[in-house]
Amino acid sequence: MIKVHKYGPAFGLPDSSPFVTKVETYLRLIGEPYETLSADVRKAPRRQLPCAEIEGVLVPDSTAIIDLIESKRPTKLDGHLDEKQRAVAHAFKAMLEEHLYFGMLHLRWGTEGGWSVFEPNLREMLGKMGVPTFLRGMIAKKARKQVVGRGATQGIGRKPHAELVATCNQIIDSLAVQLGDGPYFLGAKPSTYDATVYAFAAGMLCPAFTNEVRAHAETKPNLVSYAQRMKAEYWKD
Numbered sequence: 001m002i003k004v005h006k007y008g009p010a011f012g013l014p015d016s017s018p019f020v021t022k023v024e025t026y027l028r029l030i031g032e033p034y035e036t037l038s039a040d041v042r043k044a045p046r047r048q049l050p051c052a053e054i055e056g057v058l059v060p061d062s063t064a065i066i067d068l069i070e071s072k073r074p075t076k077l078d079g080h081l082d083e084k085q086r087a088v089a090h091a092f093k094a095m096l097e098e099h100l101y102f103g104m105l106h107l108r109w110g111t112e113g114g115w116s117v118f119e120p121n122l123r124e125m126l127g128k129m130g131v132p133t134f135l136r137g138m139i140a141k142k143a144r145k146q147v148v149g150r151g152a153t154q155g156i157g158r159k160p161h162a163e164l165v166a167t168c169n170q171i172i173d174s175l176a177v178q179l180g181d182g183p184y185f186l187g188a189k190p191s192t193y194d195a196t197v198y199a200f201a202a203g204m205l206c207p208a209f210t211n212e213v214r215a216h217a218e219t220k221p222n223l224v225s226y227a228q229r230m231k232a233e234y235w236k237d
Ligand SMILES: N[C@@H](CCC(=O)N[C@@H](CS)C(=O)NCC(=O)O)C(=O)O
Pocket: 016, 017, 018, 019, 041, 047, 048, 049, 050, 060, 061, 062, 063
C-alpha cells in the first residue's frame, strides 16, 4: 500500500502543507487506499514533504508522486481533458503552487497574526520529531527566518503587505472565474488538477487564519461551495 510521508493534520486541514493535502486528495479522487506517516522533514530526500513510498521506493515531490501513480493506472484521471484544458489547467496549477503558495506562506510565517497561529503548531510538530522543549522556540525562530527568506527570494515576500494581498487576490479572482459552476475545476469530471485546487482553496479559506486573502476568498461563493463539496465528497473521514 502507498504510504504518504506527511507533517500532520493542522488547523482543521488534512495537513499543514498544501502539497501533502494535494497528494492525499489525489489518492482519494482515484479511490486508492493509502497509509500515512508523520515524517521528519530533515530526513526526507529533498528535505521537503510530501514523499510517498510506492512499491518500496521513496518518491519526493507531489507532482512526481501523482505522475508516477497515474503512469501505472490503465485509466487516466485526466483522460477526458483536451489539449487546451490541459494547458490552462497546467498554468493554474503553476500559479497556485509556485506563486500563491509563497504569498500564503508569507501570511502564515511572515505576519504577526499568521505566526501567532502557526508557531504553536510548529512547536508541537517539533515535539513529535523529538526536539526537546527548550530548543523548540529557537528552532521555530530559525525556521521562520528561513521560510520568510524564501518568500523574499521568490519576490512576493518583498512586496508591501497591501501589494502582496492584491497579488494573491488577483489569483483568487482568476481561479474563481475559471472554476465557474464546476462542479470540478475543469467541468463535470474530476481531474488531477482538483487535487491542487482543493488543497489551495481549503488553505486560503482556513478559518484558523484571519487575513485579507481569506476574506477575499470568502467573497467567492463558487469557490467556497467547491471547497465544501470537495471536503464532503473526499474528506468525510
Ligand atoms: N515541489 C514540492 C514542494 C513541497 C514543499 O514545498 N513542501 C514544503 C511544505 S509546504 C516543505 O516541506 N518545506 C520544507 C523546506 O523547504 O525546508 C512538492 O510539490 O512536493
